[in-house]
Amino acid sequence: MKSVFVTVGTTSFDDLIATVCSPAALQVLQSRGYQKLVLQVGRGELKPAVRGSPALAVEAFRFKDSLAEDLRRADLVISHAGAGSCLETLEEGKPLIVVTNEKLMNNHQLELAKQLHRDGHVLYCNCSTLVETLQSMDLSTLKPYPPGQPEKFALFLDQVVGFQ
Amino acid sequence: MQSLLPVALLLPLLLVPLALLARRRRGRRTPPLRLLVVAGSGGHTTEILRLLSCLSESYSPRHYIFADSDKMSEAKIRSFEQKRAETFSNSQFTLDRIPRSREVRQSWTSSVVTTLYSLLYSIPLTYRLKPDLILCNGPGTCVPVCISALLLRLLGIKRTIIVYVESICRVETLSLSGKILYYFSDYFIVQWPDLKEKYPKSVYLGRIV
Numbered sequence: 001m002k003s004v005f006v007t008v009g010t011t012s013f014d015d016l017i018a019t020v021c022s023p024a025a026l027q028v029l030q031s032r033g034y035q036k037l038v039l040q041v042g043r044g045e046l047k048p049a050v051r052g053s054p055a056l057a058v059e060a061f062r063f064k065d066s067l068a069e070d071l072r073r074a075d076l077v078i079s080h081a082g083a084g085s086c087l088e089t090l091e092e093g094k095p096l097i098v099v100t101n102e103k104l105m106n107n108h109q110l111e112l113a114k115q116l117h118r119d120g121h122v123l124y125c126n127c128s129t130l131v132e133t134l135q136s137m138d139l140s141t142l143k144p145y146p147p148g149q150p151e152k153f154a155l156f157l158d159q160v161v162g163f164q
Numbered sequence: 165m166q167s168l169l170p171v172a173l174l175l176p177l178l179l180v181p182l183a184l185l186a187r188r189r190r191g192r193r194t195p196p197l198r199l200l201v202v203a204g205s206g207g208h209t210t211e212i213l214r215l216l217s218c219l220s221e222s223y224s225p226r227h228y229i230f231a232d233s234d235k236m237s238e239a240k241i242r243s244f245e246q247k248r249a250e251t252f253s254n255s256q257f258t259l260d261r262i263p264r265s266r267e268v269r270q271s272w273t274s275s276v277v278t279t280l281y282s283l284l285y286s287i288p289l290t291y292r293l294k295p296d297l298i299l300c301n302g303p304g305t306c307v308p309v310c311i312s313a314l315l316l317r318l319l320g321i322k323r324t325i326i327v328y329v330e331s332i333c334r335v336e337t338l339s340l341s342g343k344i345l346y347y348f349s350d351y352f353i354v355q356w357p358d359l360k361e362k363y364p365k366s367v368y369l370g371r372i373v
Contacts, residue, residue: 010205010236065239083333084207087373111335115356148332148371153353154218156369160351161297161325162192163222 003036004029005074007067007089009082012044016099019127020078021058028134030056038070068092076139078130081109090121090145097133098124121145169273193296193325195222200295200313200324203230204303209237211331212301213244214373225256227293229286231264231305260293262286266304266340275304282308287315294322301329302339310348329353330366332373338363 006020017039019025029037037052039060052058064070067085071077071092078097079085089096098113117124120143125133158164201216203209209230216226226245230237238259249255265282266275282305290312298313300306306328313324328349330342335356338346346352352366360368 009207063236065243081333082207083331084210087207087332088210108337108339109333111337112333115335148214148355148373149369150214150216150372151218152369153215153329153372154220156353156367157219157223157297157327160327161197163195163220 001035002033002075003038003073004034004076004078005038005040005067005070006078007040007070007085008042008044008080009085010042010063011080011082011101012042013080013099013101014041014044015101015103015127016078016080016130017041017044019099019130022131024131025134026053026056028131032134034076038074040064040067040070081113081124083109083112086112086116086122087145087148090116091147093144095139095142096122097130097137098122099130100124100126102126116145119143169276195220196224197222197296198225198227198294199223200227200229200290200293200298200309202298202300202303202306202309203228203234203237203241204301204305205231205234205236207333208301208303208331209234209240211329211373212299213240215299215301215329216244221252221255223297224252224254225258227258227260227295229260229262229289229305229309231303232261233264234261260289262289262305262308264305265308279304279308283311286312291316291321295324297325297327299327299329300341300345302331302334302341304341306341307344310345314348325350327351327353329372330355330359332356332371334359 036057041060041062046060046062071089071094074094077089077094079089081098081100086098100110100113113124116122123133123137201212203212228241245257262285263282265279286308290309310326313326316322326349328345330338332355336358346363354360354366354368355371360366
């Protein structure tokens with residue numbers, strides 16, 4: 001069952017949830033072959049105004065200790081621009097659409113989304129362009145994301161404290 | 165409130181010359197190093213645990229500090245430390261909470277007041293822990309903790325190395341904590357080349373989380 005996982009991390013991002021649950025978005029998701037929609041709503045409203053249909057099942061929850069399982073099961077992830085959400089998703093090798101929250105002032109999270117997009121790892125849009133992104137997306141164009149290297153940090157630290 | 169403000173503004177100004185003086189000597193340390201880790205909400209804790217993932221057991225015990233309003237960090241830290249204990253049998257860690265020094269989007273002036281309040285907790289806590297090294301990556305909580313460490317340094321009580329790693333989500337601009345700690349940290353690490361250009365005293369190791 002092809003499924004979409006939507007995550008807002010530890011924030012609330014009701015605009016994203018509302019957009020994904022809009023008739024237009026649900027229509028597009030269905031037409032692109034998705035049969036399940038799982039929403040992690042964080043601190044936002046838990047009951048998005050949508051019912052599932054036989055063609056597209058909808059589930060929602062606030063938080064879990066780990067989203068690893070939901071990410072693994074997903075065929076597409078739609079996420080807010082939080083670093084943790086983006087990186088976890090990319091490291092699971094899942095296609096990712098990053099949606100920026102325009103209601104956040106000084107939205108520094110745009111920087112990461114833009115950079116990941118520049119590097120070809122994610123699609124990125126805002127709530128008003130999400131539906132058209134879903135309509136036209138070609139996920140095969142996304143490049144795999146090489147993991148970060150914390151071992152370089154460990155090496156650096158050992159050097160500065162004089163362990164080396 | 166009015167009378168607090170000049171005092172609050174003076175404090176960082178006093179610390180700048182003294183912190184610069186204190187930075188000169190950087191001695192070789194011997195293991196084990198007592199490590200203080202400042203954890204934060206959202207991705208900060210995830211990032212900092214990744215930074216810790218490759219450290220040897222010479223960085224032990226690990227003392228984690230996070231804000232009292234932070235609900236998620238404790239579970240993540242315990243899970244990380246549990247896995248670690250499977251490899252290193254003598255693994256030790258502690259958890260402490262201090263009042264949150266600044267909520268996201270909190271105004272500048274009220275942030276100074278809440279940071280001063282957090283200092284009332286972070287100073288005795290840092291004094292008790294006397295870490296050899298502080299590792300932080302951006303949540304507001306790191307400011308009072310690092311100020312506390314600098315105070316201990318000025319008073320000759322403990323010479324702590326302060327290492328700040330800016331979050332991976334900072335590509336072109338620094339966070340507020342980063343802008344402050346760029347001047348007060350011993351090592352300031354950035355993860356994107358644009359920032360290295362803008363902040364020449366920073367260290368660039370590529371993406372490390």
